[in-house]
Amino acid sequence: MKAAASQVVSVLVTLLGLLALTFFMGRMLPIDPVIAIIGEQAEPETYDMVKAQLGLDKPIYVQFGVFIRDMMTGEFGNALFTGNSVAHDIKRVFPATIELATVAIIFGVGLGVPFGMLAAVYRGSVLDHVARFIGLLGYSSPTFWLGLMGLILFYASLGWVGGPGRLDVVFLDMVDTRTGLLLVDALLAGEAEVFWNAFSHIILPASILGYASMAYISRMTRSFMLEQLGQEYIVAARVKGMSRWRVVWRHAFRNILVQLITVIALAYAFLLEGAVLTETVFAWPGFGRYLTSGLLAGDMNAVLACVLIIGIIFVGLNLLSDVLYRLLDPRTR
Amino acid sequence: MSGYLRAWLTAEVTTSPRHANVQRFYFGWLRLRANPLALIGLAILLSLVVVAILAPVIVPVGPNDQDLTRRLLPPSAAHWLGTDELGRDLFARVVYGSRITLYMSCLVAVIAAPIGLAVGTTAGYFGGWTDTVLMRINDIFLSFPPLILALGFVAALGSGIENAVIAIALTAWPPIARLARAETLTIRASDYIAAVRVQGASPRRIILKHIVPMCVPSVVVRITLNMAGIILTAAGLGFLGLGAQPPMPEWGAILSTGRQYMLGAWWIAAIPGLAILLTSLAFNLFGDGLRDVLDPRSE
Numbered sequence A: 001m002k003a004a005a006s007q008v009v010s011v012l013v014t015l016l017g018l019l020a021l022t023f024f025m026g027r028m029l030p031i032d033p034v035i036a037i038i039g040e041q042a043e044p045e046t047y048d049m050v051k052a053q054l055g056l057d058k059p060i061y062v063q064f065g066v067f068i069r070d071m072m073t074g075e076f077g078n079a080l081f082t083g084n085s086v087a088h089d090i091k092r093v094f095p096a097t098i099e100l101a102t103v104a105i106i107f108g109v110g111l112g113v114p115f116g117m118l119a120a121v122y123r124g125s126v127l128d129h130v131a132r133f134i135g136l137l138g139y140s141s142p143t144f145w146l147g148l149m150g151l152i153l154f155y156a157s158l159g160w161v162g163g164p165g166r167l168d169v170v171f172l173d174m175v176d177t178r179t180g181l182l183l184v185d186a187l188l189a190g191e192a193e194v195f196w197n198a199f200s201h202i203i204l205p206a207s208i209l210g211y212a213s214m215a216y217i218s219r220m221t222r223s224f225m226l227e228q229l230g231q232e233y234i235v236a237a238r239v240k241g242m243s244r245w246r247v248v249w250r251h252a253f254r255n256i257l258v259q260l261i262t263v264i265a266l267a268y269a270f271l272l273e274g275a276v277l278t279e280t281v282f283a284w285p286g287f288g289r290y291l292t293s294g295l296l297a298g299d300m301n302a303v304l305a306c307v308l309i310i311g312i313i314f315v316g317l318n319l320l321s322d323v324l325y326r327l328l329d330p331r332t333r
Numbered sequence B: 001m002s003g004y005l006r007a008w009l010t011a012e013v014t015t016s017p018r019h020a021n022v023q024r025f026y027f028g029w030l031r032l033r034a035n036p037l038a039l040i041g042l043a044i045l046l047s048l049v050v051v052a053i054l055a056p057v058i059v060p061v062g063p064n065d066q067d068l069t070r071r072l073l074p075p076s077a078a079h080w081l082g083t084d085e086l087g088r089d090l091f092a093r094v095v096y097g098s099r100i101t102l103y104m105s106c107l108v109a110v111i112a113a114p115i116g117l118a119v120g121t122t123a124g125y126f127g128g129w130t131d132t133v134l135m136r137i138n139d140i141f142l143s144f145p146p147l148i149l150a151l152g153f154v155a156a157l158g159s160g161i162e163n164a165v166i167a168i169a170l171t172a173w174p175p176i177a178r179l180a181r182a183e184t185l186t187i188r189a190s191d192y193i194a195a196v197r198v199q200g201a202s203p204r205r206i207i208l209k210h211i212v213p214m215c216v217p218s219v220v221v222r223i224t225l226n227m228a229g230i231i232l233t234a235a236g237l238g239f240l241g242l243g244a245q246p247p248m249p250e251w252g253a254i255l256s257t258g259r260q261y262m263l264g265a266w267w268i269a270a271i272p273g274l275a276i277l278l279t280s281l282a283f284n285l286f287g288d289g290l291r292d293v294l295d296p297r298s299e
Helices: A002-027 A033-038 A044-053 A060-072 A086-121 A126-140 A143-157 A182-189 A192-229 A232-239 A244-281 A287-296 A300-328 B003-009 B017-033 B036-053 B090-126 B128-142 B146-157 B161-188 B191-198 B203-239 B251-261 B266-294
Strands: none
Touching: A002 A060, A002 A300, A002 B128, A002 B146, A033 A044, A086 A126, A086 A182, A086 A192, A086 A244, A086 A287, A086 A300, A126 A192, A126 B203, A126 B266, A143 A192, A143 A244, A143 B251, A143 B266, A182 A192, A192 A244, A232 A244, A244 A287, A244 A300, A244 B146, A244 B203, A287 A300, A287 B146, A300 B146, B003 B017, B017 B036, B017 B266, B036 B090, B036 B266, B090 B128, B090 B161, B090 B203, B090 B251, B090 B266, B128 B161, B146 B161, B146 B203, B161 B203, B191 B203, B203 B251, B203 B266, B251 B266
């Protein structure tokens, strides 16, 4: 109980810190925001009036209070480059990123876990080295470059996958938006053709985005498995006559499940970072692309809101993985 | 190597602190030498440094010399890696680009390491409220993915190499501070620190003269391992148009312009990306080897 209370306090303090850091970022601007609006030649009275309207005449702690209130109630202001409120924009673009990240994590887990298991069971073999090298490449590759090369090879040359964007132009707006996840919406509407088109568009960006998380997941799986396989109970089970893979699945794998879940939660959080670059390359109308468009347009309202939201999601997923660990691992009770 | 030198390097009893240091370094090198992947990484990094220094000797043309009659040429004997949309030699641009990448990543390391060391050792040495407050701030920086935080800072500061370096350094110090703090906590309790304190040394002197030097090796390893990520972040900022600005031959920025000519002239985008991959891979390989040398338990 005491641990839970201190966790809550710690999360609240972190959230306050996130807010303070984004507030500080907004104040670092080298240009005077008032002059940016009214221009250099304006009368001093106009200057004072606009300054008061922006709330910049108040003491800094009052401004910070107003900032916290606005952020907590979702009043992120208007995005100048879209003309909508930032909150509205984010609601619109978020599902696209969730869809991309979810397909990516399925890819990362689906390949990363078996790779890591095999590498651990056949430790030191060719397979282990190959898996390690593929992982290292995943850590070292610039995702935006992989994306471009993937587009050249699989889209332009081979024509195996769909191009940039979420759908071919002819399929746009063919299904109603219910969840915002195109794959799900297409299935709900029973439009198989739309589903396959959306699938052909998402498969390349998702697998490239998932590659780095696959590297991370397989490395962690390998080290967790090695730790288990070195334990005496494994030897005991083998001596008893159990087959190698039965021991691996029934005993070792079950014991690493909890650790694995926390790793996957963290990997999902890091996908948000990769999404910024992947979405830019694939013209994917999601959160990351919204953030970079805001950056290039110099729109601080949009940028600060996005940075803050990603920070909150990051903290949230960290917390979630902590809580899951406590709930699932009987030793921590 | 002469027999005498080897005997001195492998002597069982060292005769001076310098002897001990050299010997530790030599044994480390022997262990590193046994790791072929780490050696490959080191070789790539060293050749990169040589290429960066000797850039004007290696390529006869400058990175910004245009020849509009020779636009978008594929790789050939005259232009090893082809030419770009303004007829600039891509090989020259990639070679000169290594200077920018090394410059940016070294600058980040030089800024981030001292900040991390200062914060970490101070927090670890004083403990109590100082520790709580400093580590809280540290946690807040750690609760953003590095690229996102760097993007936020660049948005506030404006784009350009210097601002990109500051932004990346602001995201690179927290892991170092955390490491330095952990090291300090173990050092703080040791007898020699108590002895210096009894002699009347000020906390400042203890931290600077007796704790910081002990933290330096692990900080160096950590920075080397993080370098791969730093390079990817810098290239990512360049790619988004927020780091180095054209016509600077920064790899990420070249890639970004190459994107428009991707279907006709794949090499403009492909080659700088390969250079980024190779550099970041080299840092990962070398850093892994270095970690094995300095901490044999990690395997």
